[in-house]
Amino acid sequence: MKKETSLSVIQGILRKYWYVTLLLVCAAVGSAFVSLVPPRILQRLIDTCLTGGSAVFLRTNKLFVKFALLYFAGFAAIGVFDIIKEAVLSIAGQKISAVLRSRMMLKMSRLPASYFTVHESGSTVSRFTNDIETIQALFTNGVVGMAADLLKIAGIVVSMWLFSAPLGIFMLCVLPFVYLLMRFFQRKMLSAQKQKRSIIGRISSYVPETVRNIRIIHAFGKEAYMKNKYADSIHESYNTIEKINMYDSVFSPIVKTICSLIVAGLAVAASARLPFVVISAGVAAACIQYITDVFAPVENIGMELQSIQ
Numbered sequence: 001m002k003k004e005t006s007l008s009v010i011q012g013i014l015r016k017y018w019y020v021t022l023l024l025v026c027a028a029v030g031s032a033f034v035s036l037v038p039p040r041i042l043q044r045l046i047d048t049c050l051t052g053g054s055a056v057f058l059r060t061n062k063l064f065v066k067f068a069l070l071y072f073a074g075f076a077a078i079g080v081f082d083i084i085k086e087a088v089l090s091i092a093g094q095k096i097s098a099v100l101r102s103r104m105m106l107k108m109s110r111l112p113a114s115y116f117t118v119h120e121s122g123s124t125v126s127r128f129t130n131d132i133e134t135i136q137a138l139f140t141n142g143v144v145g146m147a148a149d150l151l152k153i154a155g156i157v158v159s160m161w162l163f164s165a166p167l168g169i170f171m172l173c174v175l176p177f178v179y180l181l182m183r184f185f186q187r188k189m190l191s192a193q194k195q196k197r198s199i200i201g202r203i204s205s206y207v208p209e210t211v212r213n214i215r216i217i218h219a220f221g222k223e224a225y226m227k228n229k230y231a232d233s234i235h236e237s238y239n240t241i242e243k244i245n246m247y248d249s250v251f252s253p254i255v256k257t258i259c260s261l262i263v264a265g266l267a268v269a270a271s272a273r274l275p276f277v278v279i280s281a282g283v284a285a286a287c288i289q290y291i292t293d294v295f296a297p298v299e300n301i302g303m304e305l306q307s308i309q
Contacts, residue, residue, distance in 0.1 A: 006135055009103060013095055020095075024088045028148040031081035035293060036155050038074040039286035041067055043163075047282035085148070093140040100132050126204045130197075153298070156290045163283050167266075171294070174262065178255075178298055185251050192243045199237045206230050259295035263288050 014021045045067035104127065116124075157175070161168025210217065210226055217226055266287055 004103060004107075006100065009100055010096055010139060013092070013099055017092070017095065020088055020092055024085065024092065024144065027081050027085035027088060028144065029151065031078060031085055032148055032151040032155055034074065034077045034081055035152055036159050037077075038071055039159070039289040039293070041071045041074060042289060043282035043286035045071065045282070046285050085144075089140040089144060093136045096139055097132055097136045100135060101128060104128060104132075125208075126201045130200060130204075149298075153294055156294050160287055160290050163287060167287055171291075174258075178258070181254065182251075182298070185247050189244055189247050192240055192247070196237065196240045196244065199233060199240060203230070203233050203237060206233065255295055255298050259291060262291055266291065 045064065048063060048067070108124075153175075157168060157171050160171055206226075206229070210230075217223060266284060
């Protein structure tokens, strides 16, 4: 019989429900590209209505209202695309979870008896519960979200390049450094997450094994031994989760600090009117928003690494 993997099952589900896949792709792409619109509107609004003095502002009052409404409409469109994306992801995730559990039950009925003697019952149960939920989170909160974030980052870099070539080159120089930072945290978190999954499988088997062998434990007086064994595993799991949380909590402040330094540098460059960076006030404001929008997906990618790994 042909061997099935989680990837092949997910691919089959996406092909079967092609309309869900198409809607998901359209929502992700639409959200990424619509997010590029508000900074453009902000740039036009500042350069057209707010940098020409009070007389120009009074003459362009209607234009100011028009730009303000378009700016609001841009964020409203982003929200609509995000709602559609999350709704479709929830539907696709539930279908993947149901099909994977059904396929695993079919495979379980074909497994030899030696499997059940070698593997603990808690480990098998954990595959049907924790592992399936993790795979569902991998798809809904991990792969699709990361693909949308990467698409958004690429669009923002191109938009900044169109504003000013030096700004585009600067962002291309910053992104590799951010990638190396993400890679460092990804490796550290992966090691801790593997250890956590192993401990969870071990803990899941302790309670049913203790209940099944309760008479033997009482007969040999091993209650304290089983209690200490379970407590040690709980303590080890706690320490591992704390390590993961530490990496997760440190990553976001580092990204925010880098973003703040870049925004401050851009503001100084715009105010100093450097010869190699000639930008208007509107372009500077739009680029600051673009930079903030670049690092927001980077923070999300750091969170999505937990689901993907």
